[in-house]
Amino acid sequence: MSITFKENEVKEVKFEKKTSEEIGLKLGKIKIKNAKFGEKSEILNRTLIINLEELRSLLLEDKNLKDVDVKIARPGESKRIIPIKDVIEPRVKVSGSGKIFPGFFEKSETVGIGNGITHVLEGVAVVTSGRIVNFQEGLIYMNGPGACYSPFSKTNNVVIVCTPVNGMDKHTHERTVRLAGLKAANYLGQLGKDIEPDENEFYEYLPFPKNNSSYSLIPRVVFVHMLLSQGLLHDTYVYGIDAKGILPTIISPTELMDGAIVSGNCAAPCHKHTTYHQLNNPIVEELYKRHKKDLYFVGVVLINERTDWSSIELASSYAVNLVKLMDAQGAIITEDGGGNPETILMALCKKLEKEGIKTVLVTDEYAGRDGASQGLADVTVEADAVVTNGNANQLVTLPPMDETIGELDTIDIITGGHNGSLKSDGSIEMEIAGIMGSTCELGYSNLTTRLR
Amino acid sequence: MSKKKIRVVHYINQFFAQIGGEEKANILPLMKKGPVGPGLLLQKLFNGEAEIIATAICGDSYFAENIEEASKKLISLITPYKPDALIAGPAFSAGRYGMACGAICKAVKQKLNIPTLTAMHPENPGVESYRKYTYILPTTTSAKGFKEVAPILSSFCLKLCQSGEIGFPEEEGYIPQGFRVNVWANKRGAARAVEMLVHKIKGEEFKTELPMPKFDRVSPAPAIKDLSKAVIALVTTGGIVPKGNPDRLEAHNASKYLKYNIAKVTDLKSGEYETAHGGYDPVYANDDPDRILPLDAARELEKEGIIGKLFDYYYVTVGNTTAVASAERFGKSIGEELKKAGVNGVILTST
Amino acid sequence: MTKEIERVGIPTVHMCSIVPISLTVGANRIVPTIAIPYPMGNPELPLNKEKELRKDLLKKALTALQTKIEKQTIFK
Numbered sequence: 121m122s123i124t125f126k127e128n129e130v131k132e133v134k135f136e137k138k139t140s141e142e143i144g145l146k147l148g149k150i151k152i153k154n155a156k157f158g159e160k161s162e163i164l165n166r167t168l169i170i171n172l173e174e175l176r177s178l179l180l181e182d183k184n185l186k187d188v189d190v191k192i193a194r195p196g197e198s199k200r201i202i203p204i205k206d207v208i209e210p211r212v213k214v215s216g217s218g219k220i221f222p223g224f225f226e227k228s229e230t231v232g233i234g235n236g237i238t239h240v241l242e243g244v245a246v247v248t249s250g251r252i253v254n255f256q257e258g259l260i261y262m263n264g265p266g267a268c269y270s271p272f273s274k275t276n277n278v279v280i281v282c283t284p285v286n287g288m289d290k291h292t293h294e295r296t297v298r299l300a301g302l303k304a305a306n307y308l309g310q311l312g313k314d315i316e317p318d319e320n321e322f323y324e325y326l327p328f329p330k331n332n333s334s335y336s337l338i339p340r341v342v343f344v345h346m347l348l349s350q351g352l353l354h355d356t357y358v359y360g361i362d363a364k365g366i367l368p369t370i371i372s373p374t375e376l377m378d379g380a381i382v383s384g385n386c387a388a389p390c391h392k393h394t395t396y397h398q399l400n401n402p403i404v405e406e407l408y409k410r411h412k413k414d415l416y417f418v419g420v421v422l423i424n425e426r427t428d429w430s431s432i433e434l435a436s437s438y439a440v441n442l443v444k445l446m447d448a449q450g451a452i453i454t455e456d457g458g459g460n461p462e463t464i465l466m467a468l469c470k471k472l473e474k475e476g477i478k479t480v481l482v483t484d485e486y487a488g489r490d491g492a493s494q495g496l497a498d499v500t501v502e503a504d505a506v507v508t509n510g511n512a513n514q515l516v517t518l519p520p521m522d523e524t525i526g527e528l529d530t531i532d533i534i535t536g537g538h539n540g541s542l543k544s545d546g547s548i549e550m551e552i553a554g555i556m557g558s559t560c561e562l563g564y565s566n567l568t569t570r571l572r
Numbered sequence: 573m574s575k576k577k578i579r580v581v582h583y584i585n586q587f588f589a590q591i592g593g594e595e596k597a598n599i600l601p602l603m604k605k606g607p608v609g610p611g612l613l614l615q616k617l618f619n620g621e622a623e624i625i626a627t628a629i630c631g632d633s634y635f636a637e638n639i640e641e642a643s644k645k646l647i648s649l650i651t652p653y654k655p656d657a658l659i660a661g662p663a664f665s666a667g668r669y670g671m672a673c674g675a676i677c678k679a680v681k682q683k684l685n686i687p688t689l690t691a692m693h694p695e696n697p698g699v700e701s702y703r704k705y706t707y708i709l710p711t712t713t714s715a716k717g718f719k720e721v722a723p724i725l726s727s728f729c730l731k732l733c734q735s736g737e738i739g740f741p742e743e744e745g746y747i748p749q750g751f752r753v754n755v756w757a758n759k760r761g762a763a764r765a766v767e768m769l770v771h772k773i774k775g776e777e778f779k780t781e782l783p784m785p786k787f788d789r790v791s792p793a794p795a796i797k798d799l800s801k802a803v804i805a806l807v808t809t810g811g812i813v814p815k816g817n818p819d820r821l822e823a824h825n826a827s828k829y830l831k832y833n834i835a836k837v838t839d840l841k842s843g844e845y846e847t848a849h850g851g852y853d854p855v856y857a858n859d860d861p862d863r864i865l866p867l868d869a870a871r872e873l874e875k876e877g878i879i880g881k882l883f884d885y886y887y888v889t890v891g892n893t894t895a896v897a898s899a900e901r902f903g904k905s906i907g908e909e910l911k912k913a914g915v916n917g918v919i920l921t922s923t
Numbered sequence: 924m925t926k927e928i929e930r931v932g933i934p935t936v937h938m939c940s941i942v943p944i945s946l947t948v949g950a951n952r953i954v955p956t957i958a959i960p961y962p963m964g965n966p967e968l969p970l971n972k973e974k975e976l977r978k979d980l981l982k983k984a985l986t987a988l989q990t991k992i993e994k995q996t997i998f999k
Binding site: 788789790792793794796804855856859864868869873878899902903904911915917919 | 924925926927928929930931932933934935936937938939940945949951952956959960961962963964966973974977978980981982984985988989990991992993994
């Protein structure tokens with residue numbers, strides 16, 4: 121933008137028009153190799169140093185917390201963490217509007233659209249733990265045969281172990297821990313604001329393509345992102361708003377990168393979309409990789425998962441209408457959770473295919489421990505293109521570790537565990553359903569199933 | 573290097589044993605030394621690496637009508653030979669023969685713990701019933717296809733016994749057994765999804781990773797004629813259990829169902845009952861468990877004489893991610909118990 | 924489970940909130956309920972109204988058990 125002052129004349133302000141190719145979000149990745157406690161919180165030579173007391177006092181400003189402990193678990197260490205509510209990646213806005221996780225702390229603004237720079241502490245994850253809220257919380261192994269099932273065995277995990285005040289109701293407990301996690305992530309993210317990133321990735325802002333654009337010959341694809349919204353430990357927040365009450369809507373993929381979607385859900389740790397997954401959405405990344413090459417990534421439609429049939433009918437029809445408005449020829453639909461959400465997945469598939477829009481569904485399976493069961497609760501004949509991220513009922517035996525951060529005995533009651541999961545020698549027999557991210561339905565990992 | 577010759581027992585029916593046709597379908601199990609009928613070609617194809625030491629024979633009708641007895645008898649005849657493997661058939665399209673082949677493979681695997689192998693047409697009922705318990709190679713409908721399948725049978729048998737490592741159906745050629753097994757793909761799920769969509773939009777070939785199944789149907793049971801005399805039972809998959817979940821019903825993928833006596837209970841009170849189900853917001857159920865298992869309303873209707881009697885027990889399990897096969901098992905078992913108890917109608921609530 | 928109990932000959936009615944799943948799996952008599960966390964209730968209603976609602980839903984279910992049907996039927 122240039123401003124020229126002419127004597128006695130009106131100030132002229134010229135805006136240089138940027139083409140859409142230049143507008144977008146730049147993600148600056150700071151590749152953190154280690155994390156430890158120290159005197160001053162900072163990033164030094166790619167090591168994250170945390171002043172424990174400073175972080176603790178910040179989190180204890182919330183009077184709902186009786187106590188907070190912070191522990192570190194590094195990749196390869198003989199440690200396991202349980203029970204886990206959410207996993208969050210620290211990021212910070214360096215330029216551009218808004219703050220990371222808009223809607224939670226200061227006044228809200230949209231994020232990630234228009235020009236802006238966000239720094240990412242890649243290789244770090246804030247993990248919220250502490251007394252269990254309910255039995256849908258999960259487990260991470262940093263080492264051994266259990267490590268491959270979770271992407272968070274490869275991150276330097278800063279574990280926030282929360283003890284709420286006595287007698288707290290479950291809803292408040294969940295919210296308190298959720299906020300603590302976001303606060304901790306923001307505190308750590310800030311440390312990266314002035315650090316020069318190791319790698320920069322530019323994600324272009326995506327306006328809907330014009331009819332006569334040079335991209336009219338490649339297929340237009342939309343990502344339909346289902347969000348769990350069924351109650352305690354089954355909720356998702358969009359710009360801080362409980363997704364239970366939203367109509368399906370359109371959002372820019374770059375808004376997701378700045379934390380527009382926060383997780384409040386833990387419906388089966390294997391396929392829960394953690395806040396980390398929402399920030400690092402693999403469908404978004406893969407669509408961007410092929411954008412303007414053999415497809416045009418038009419944008420993202422969010423749809424919540426309600427618990428009554430008439431809301432489901434309305435939401436799915438509404439979402440399909442948005443996909444049509446975006447003039448899409450194809451849609452990737454990802455499920456969040458399992459069981460009842462499969463009805464929405466199938467309803468979307470049926471309705472989109474009826475409109476001539478080709479669909480691919482991304483899900484996981486509960487096929488029983490022997491893999492012989494029907495893995496989905498609902499099916500439809502139009503669902504002829506499905507990607508599966510594994511059978512969550514697979515049984516594994518995991519060895520004891522030198523240290524367990526959190527409360528080990530909760531393994532017997534969490535999803536994936538059973539009465540007797542914890543053996544006397546400290547080893548665990550459980551289904552991978554209880555391991556964070558093992559069958560992520562956004563397609564984050566390489567686990568899949570084949571038919572024998 | 574001399575490898576030990578693999579000792580195989582071959583199972584065939586009365587027809588392939590050249591004993592007779594339908595008129596001999598009732599013959600009892602018997603053994604003959606060495607290969608018989610189709611076994612002769614198999615033996616040749618083993619090329620010295622294996623030999624058919626004995627042939628087990630049984631009439632198709634006898635086996636079909638006495639599966640347990642026939643299996644038992646055959647096991648006792650086969651065991652003394654101490655075989656390393658069993659091959660049954662091929663049965664092609666013959667239904668009773670296919671069932672017999674599957675059954676004997678299952679029994680031998682269970683009792684003698686040796687590898688088993690059979691072959692039949694993919695639509696033979698033996699496939700649906702027994703594919704989980706043995707390896708079944710596909711054949712044509714008629715026995716004319718024997719020359720084709722014989723070499724495949726013999727080499728599969730050798731592989732099964734020598735390395736024991738059988739890969740996936742696409743590579744090894746057997747009819748899928750129906751087990752979904754976790755494996756690591758080369759690319760992450762999101763990349764595979766985008767790839768699949770681009771192919772699909774372009775009209776190119778693609779392969780779904782999860783084919784949609786078909787569910788069977790049950791004819792509706794007859795309606796209750798006189799409700800005021802009927803015994804009605806309550807069943808729920810919503811996980812309502814006595815406070816503290818004393819029998820440890822799992823929050824997900826339930827391994828069992830439970831039954832609790834409610835003969836003296838008129839209302840499920842918060843604090844006395846709770847939910848064990850991990851798949852929905854528990855607050856409302858814990859506040860008033862009747863919201864999941866409507867006991868209070870049912871008692872009222874019983875008092876009013878609208879229903880004859882509320883059954884003294886309720887049955888509970890958890891539907892959250894519980895495998896369909898488990899649910900089927902529970903349903904069968906509960907159904908049988910209720911039938912024995914003279915229950916006339918069931919109300920099943922789910923979340 | 925509904926189907927297996929029906930298979931032994933006892934009429935069974937499935938009360939659930941997400942009807943399409945029940946239809947796909949094959950229950951014959953279906954009564955739609957309120958919502959997943961409270962199929963036979965509604966925390967937004969005062970207690971007496973909630974109990975009335977529950978009784979009504981249960982009565983629907985009993986009607987379903989007394990109704991002769993040829994194919995899958997939803998009793999609204």
